[in-house]
Amino acid sequence: MKRILLTGAALAALNATPVFAQETLATVEERGILNCQVGLPTPGFYALAEDGTWSGMDVDLCRGVSAAIFGDPDKVEYQSVTSAVRFTALANAESDMLSRTTTWTAVRDTQLGLDFTTVNFYDGQGFLVPADSGITSALELDGGVICVLTGTTTELNLADYFRANEMSFTPVTNENVNVLVETYLGGGCDAYTNDKSGLAARRSAFPSPDEHILLPETVSKEPLGPVVRQGDDAWANLVRWVIFGMINAEELGVSSENVDEMATSTDPNIARLLGSEGNIGEGLGVKPTFMIDVIKMVGNYGELYEKHIGANTPIGIPREGTLNALWTEGGIIYAPPFR
Amino acid sequence: MTSDLQTFVPRPDRPPPADSAGVAAWIRKNLFSDIPNALMTLLGAYIAFTVLSAVLNWALFNAVWSADTRRECLDAVGRAGACWPGVAIWFENLIYGLYPKDQVWRINVGFLALILWMVPLWIPRVTSKIGIGLSAVMLYPFLASYFFLGGDKGVVWTGLIALGLTGFVIVWATALTETLQAKTAGAWLIDALGRANAEEKMQTRIRLLAVLAIFLLACLAVWSVSFTEVRTRFWGGLFLTLVISGIGITFSLPAGIMLALGRRSNMPVIASLSTIFIELFRSVPLITILFMFNTMLPLFMPAGTEVNQLLRAIVAVCLFASAYMAEIIRGGLQAIPNGQYEAAHSLGLTYWQTTSQVVLPQALKIMIPAIVGNFIGLFKDTTLVSIIGLFDLMNMARAIGEDTNWLGLFIEPFFVVSLIYFVFCFAMSSYSIGLEKKLATGRDTG
Numbered sequence: 001m002k003r004i005l006l007t008g009a010a011l012a013a014l015n016a017t018p019v020f021a022q023e024t025l026a027t028v029e030e031r032g033i034l035n036c037q038v039g040l041p042t043p044g045f046y047a048l049a050e051d052g053t054w055s056g057m058d059v060d061l062c063r064g065v066s067a068a069i070f071g072d073p074d075k076v077e078y079q080s081v082t083s084a085v086r087f088t089a090l091a092n093a094e095s096d097m098l099s100r101t102t103t104w105t106a107v108r109d110t111q112l113g114l115d116f117t118t119v120n121f122y123d124g125q126g127f128l129v130p131a132d133s134g135i136t137s138a139l140e141l142d143g144g145v146i147c148v149l150t151g152t153t154t155e156l157n158l159a160d161y162f163r164a165n166e167m168s169f170t171p172v173t174n175e176n177v178n179v180l181v182e183t184y185l186g187g188g189c190d191a192y193t194n195d196k197s198g199l200a201a202r203r204s205a206f207p208s209p210d211e212h213i214l215l216p217e218t219v220s221k222e223p224l225g226p227v228v229r230q231g232d233d234a235w236a237n238l239v240r241w242v243i244f245g246m247i248n249a250e251e252l253g254v255s256s257e258n259v260d261e262m263a264t265s266t267d268p269n270i271a272r273l274l275g276s277e278g279n280i281g282e283g284l285g286v287k288p289t290f291m292i293d294v295i296k297m298v299g300n301y302g303e304l305y306e307k308h309i310g311a312n313t314p315i316g317i318p319r320e321g322t323l324n325a326l327w328t329e330g331g332i333i334y335a336p337p338f339r
Numbered sequence: 340m341t342s343d344l345q346t347f348v349p350r351p352d353r354p355p356p357a358d359s360a361g362v363a364a365w366i367r368k369n370l371f372s373d374i375p376n377a378l379m380t381l382l383g384a385y386i387a388f389t390v391l392s393a394v395l396n397w398a399l400f401n402a403v404w405s406a407d408t409r410r411e412c413l414d415a416v417g418r419a420g421a422c423w424p425g426v427a428i429w430f431e432n433l434i435y436g437l438y439p440k441d442q443v444w445r446i447n448v449g450f451l452a453l454i455l456w457m458v459p460l461w462i463p464r465v466t467s468k469i470g471i472g473l474s475a476v477m478l479y480p481f482l483a484s485y486f487f488l489g490g491d492k493g494v495v496w497t498g499l500i501a502l503g504l505t506g507f508v509i510v511w512a513t514a515l516t517e518t519l520q521a522k523t524a525g526a527w528l529i530d531a532l533g534r535a536n537a538e539e540k541m542q543t544r545i546r547l548l549a550v551l552a553i554f555l556l557a558c559l560a561v562w563s564v565s566f567t568e569v570r571t572r573f574w575g576g577l578f579l580t581l582v583i584s585g586i587g588i589t590f591s592l593p594a595g596i597m598l599a600l601g602r603r604s605n606m607p608v609i610a611s612l613s614t615i616f617i618e619l620f621r622s623v624p625l626i627t628i629l630f631m632f633n634t635m636l637p638l639f640m641p642a643g644t645e646v647n648q649l650l651r652a653i654v655a656v657c658l659f660a661s662a663y664m665a666e667i668i669r670g671g672l673q674a675i676p677n678g679q680y681e682a683a684h685s686l687g688l689t690y691w692q693t694t695s696q697v698v699l700p701q702a703l704k705i706m707i708p709a710i711v712g713n714f715i716g717l718f719k720d721t722t723l724v725s726i727i728g729l730f731d732l733m734n735m736a737r738a739i740g741e742d743t744n745w746l747g748l749f750i751e752p753f754f755v756v757s758l759i760y761f762v763f764c765f766a767m768s769s770y771s772i773g774l775e776k777k778l779a780t781g782r783d784t785g
Contacts, residue, residue, distance in 0.1 A: 040728070041741035048738050050429050052437035052573065077572060079648075081728040088634035094648070178740055178749040205746035207413045314743050 436575015
């Protein structure tokens with residue numbers, strides 16, 4: 001009973017808007033460090049090296065925000081938090097932003113006291129099967145044994161998909177990805193399901209990756225992006241526009257290599273992005289040329305993608321033709337204009 | 340009169356029959372005494388051989404010892420052999436977590452100080468063992484805290500660290516004088532000053548002055564040293580596991596004793612408060628308490644107060660462990676016959692004298708196996724802090740398999756981590772058996 005009461009109290013406290021919400025930027029500036037929450041080490045998005053440094057797609061968003069505020073991408077302290085406690089850790093102000101492949105859903109956006117800023121990666125759930133099984137479509141998996149992580153939306157999506165297509169399946173569940181992968185490789189299940197980025201990463205570490213294929217179907221929408229506490233719109237704007245800035249930079253051809261030359265460009269779009277014209281930084285509480293620092297020290301969106309998860313990395317998720325291509329190239333990575 | 344009584348001289352023993360002595364006989368008697376036994380032996384040997392050869396083949400004979408990525412291991416031997424280079428590269432992290440590499444010596448020195456602090460406990464001629472043990476529990480943490488944490492130290496913290504250092508100096512002074520001169524450091528000092536005949540008050544004053552002088556010197560020493568700050572977020576690996584379980588263990592024993600005494604107390608308020616505390620923390624799984632402390636405690640705190648995540652985990656572990664310890668100790672207290680209490684009372688001993696000199700020494704002795712069992716359990720339970728994102732030994736092992744170069748490498752790290760856990764738990768267990776033998780606690784031997 002006591003526990004129920006306490007849990008209720010905690011949930012009530014979670015829903016209440018925290019009183020310290022308004023001044024995140026000022027707090028961060030005073031502290032001199034951005035507290036950025038990532039997940040347990042995951043290749044491509046927030047990978048931990050043995051020297052203690054973090055890298056990856058989501059880590060670079062934190063570095064980008066740090067560069068925008070301090071002109072230094074490394075004034076970040078990473079908090080590695082399990083998915084079970086990620087939202088409370090953000091809601092009670094242990095971290096300033098959460099950048100850890102979190103799916104944007106209505107419930108999370110509206111009921112947890114959190115704000116999703118924007119999407120930096122479009123993922124979706126898929127299936128991995130052995131190539132010699134002859135299966136070429138998820139619709140052929142009727143009656144199959146499927147390996148799936150417990151306690152994730154993945155498990156629910158799987159059930160939804162099979163029910164919608166009037167098929168049956170036997171789940172093999174575990175909470176440890178490595179155990180599931182061992183089961184799958186040992187022939188314990190016909191298919192392994194997870195977000196496609198995760199499947200690609202895992203397959204790259206199989207003894208013989210070519211013997212396994214990703215089925216074409218995508219059975220769920222997983223828009224992933226950074227999250228901030230609700231109630232501090234100025235802070236949410238800053239995080240959001242750093243990402244928009246990175247996307248705009250790619251679209252305008254500004255990269256970490258040419259940003260110095262571009263700084264004197266006469267193209268009004270580039271001039272506004274890099275702060276030689278107008279003063280977008282002022283509205284965000286940072287200096288006008290903040291995007292120069294972000295791009296020079298971290299990179300534009302395309303550079304981040306190719307560096308951490310692109311075709312030439314061990315993860316190897318090609319970008320062309322996927323949702324994560326720029327809108328000008330058939331994808332849906334699109335940012336409002338910098339003006 | 341002479342007696343010609345002959346003294347009986349037994350003949351020397353004849354050697355046992357050849358078929359009942361020696362290795363062959365032992366084997367026949369214990370392993371092949373009849374057909375079912377022989378079959379069981381063969382089966383056992385077969386199973387042992389299969390398991391051992393599989394493990395050895397995997398871990399040693401087929402293993403890859405040098406590679407840059409797991410891909411190279413897989414190309415070389417597939418999954419038939421272990422891929423040790425990944426674990427080797429990460430090994431330092433398994434021990435020290437993400438602690439900055441150039442600061443790791445501080446952890447080593449910190450633990451070395453603890454070992455040095457404890458060494459006098461094993462020197463037979465040292466007599467103030469209780470004092471030394473207590474000082475290690477009460478004062479060492481202050482010294483260690485600065486080695487591990489570093490950073491700005493205010494006046495209060497400087498004082499506490501100096502107190503730790505003072506404790507260390509006095510412990511070794513005592514150990515030296517007791518070993519060499521068979522007297523305490525204080526007595527030695529007074530003798531050296533030639534004040535052995537001075538009155539008691541004077542002697543006390545001299546001792547206090549000496550302690551004060553050491554303390555001031557320690558303050559100066561502490562003041563002049565400064566380490567860079569290493570935030571607890573970088574703590575991890577075996578180091579973190581030892582910190583959490585070490586604090587849990589040292590806290591839970593005295594707290595458990597107090598709670599157990601409280602629960603048996605005649606004072607209703609104390610008895611019911613102790614009972615409530617014990618039952619509350621014992622009825623909830625540790626993982627729930629960890630979650631409670633980790634995610635909900637900050638919600639009840641005034642806005643802006645920041646309680647360190649590690650501290651929250653440690654507090655949770657301490658409270659949980661002391662509730663369990665309290666019940667073990669209460670069990671031990673109940674095993675002491677009532678006659679002991681009555682005899683102590685009739686001698687005119689007060690409650691505290693009865694408890695500390697009659698009951699607890701007997702109770703703690705019979706409880707050694709249970710207490711050490713609880714310590715071992717606590718040591719292993721600390722793996723649960725990985726759930727709230729602290730990089731303890733377990734979580735660090737998992738991180739290896741998520742490194743891009745070593746993706747999917749998880750059996751090898753867990754194998755190594757199991758070995759580390761085994762070494763520590765086995766050491767604790769052996770020590771407790773040694774302690775039991777030394778104190779001869781078994782009922783049957785008394």
